[in-house]
Amino acid sequence: AQRVTQPEKLLSVFKGAPVELKCNYSYSGSPELFWYVQYSRQRLQLLLRHISRESIKGFTADLNKGETSFHLKKPFAQEEDSAMYYCALSGGRGATNKLIFGTGTLLAVQP
Amino acid sequence: DAGVIQSPRHEVTEMGQEVTLRCKPISGHNSLFWYRQTMMRGLELLIYFNNNVPIDDSGMPEDRFSAKMPNASFSTLKIQPSEPRDSAVYFCASSLDRGPNQPQHFGDGTRLSIL
Numbered sequence: 001a002q003r004v005t006q007p008e009k010l011l012s013v014f015k016g017a018p019v020e021l022k023c024n025y026s027y028s029g030s031p032e033l034f035w036y037v038q039y040s041r042q043r044l045q046l047l048l049r050h051i052s053r054e055s056i057k058g059f060t061a062d063l064n065k066g067e068t069s070f071h072l073k074k075p076f077a078q079e080e081d082s083a084m085y086y087c088a089l090s091g092g093r094g095a096t097n098k099l100i101f102g103t104g105t106l107l108a109v110q111p
Numbered sequence: 112d113a114g115v116i117q118s119p120r121h122e123v124t125e126m127g128q129e130v131t132l133r134c135k136p137i138s139g140h141n142s143l144f145w146y147r148q149t150m151m152r153g154l155e156l157l158i159y160f161n162n163n164v165p166i167d168d169s170g171m172p173e174d175r176f177s178a179k180m181p182n183a184s185f186s187t188l189k190i191q192p193s194e195p196r197d198s199a200v201y202f203c204a205s206s207l208d209r210g211p212n213q214p215q216h217f218g219d220g221t222r223l224s225i226l
Contacts, residue, residue: 099144101153101156102153
């Protein structure tokens, strides 16, 4: 079964500390993985996708097929990074845009 | 582009009443998704359409829930009769189905409270 697991509901760090938001998935095929972010009073929006191998707002995520993980990392957290982060998996032949979301992790960056 | 537009932003109603949520996708997008967000379960896909046709409604919780997409620019999610456990934020999203890795664009959501 396709599943996305985000084990932490809340992650609290101090400004300047490293951040790692965990995401594990189960999928029988070649996964396409995304991180979406929802800032306070804003819409849920795409942060980054694994296929692009990009760094957005200092965040990176590497797909590790051996560990079936797609953790989101940032070396130095900023207060404006405080938000809800969702890991998502795109799967299913013929359903290329269907996303399965994890339950989300609330990142709180303390001053 | 105003993005995905949802209405109403907030809805408070008594249990047993019919609730209709509305969504206008981004012009030109041919895939539309309805999600429900709760604290306990996060974001759950309820149903999605491709070219106005429902493709997967396996996430629709019960027969009380129904969704339609009469044309490319409008969709509704209806709950009848509503129950307190339906209280959640309901999101609509759209995307352009040109293959994998196409991002979904979300609306602001409708916060539904059933008393």
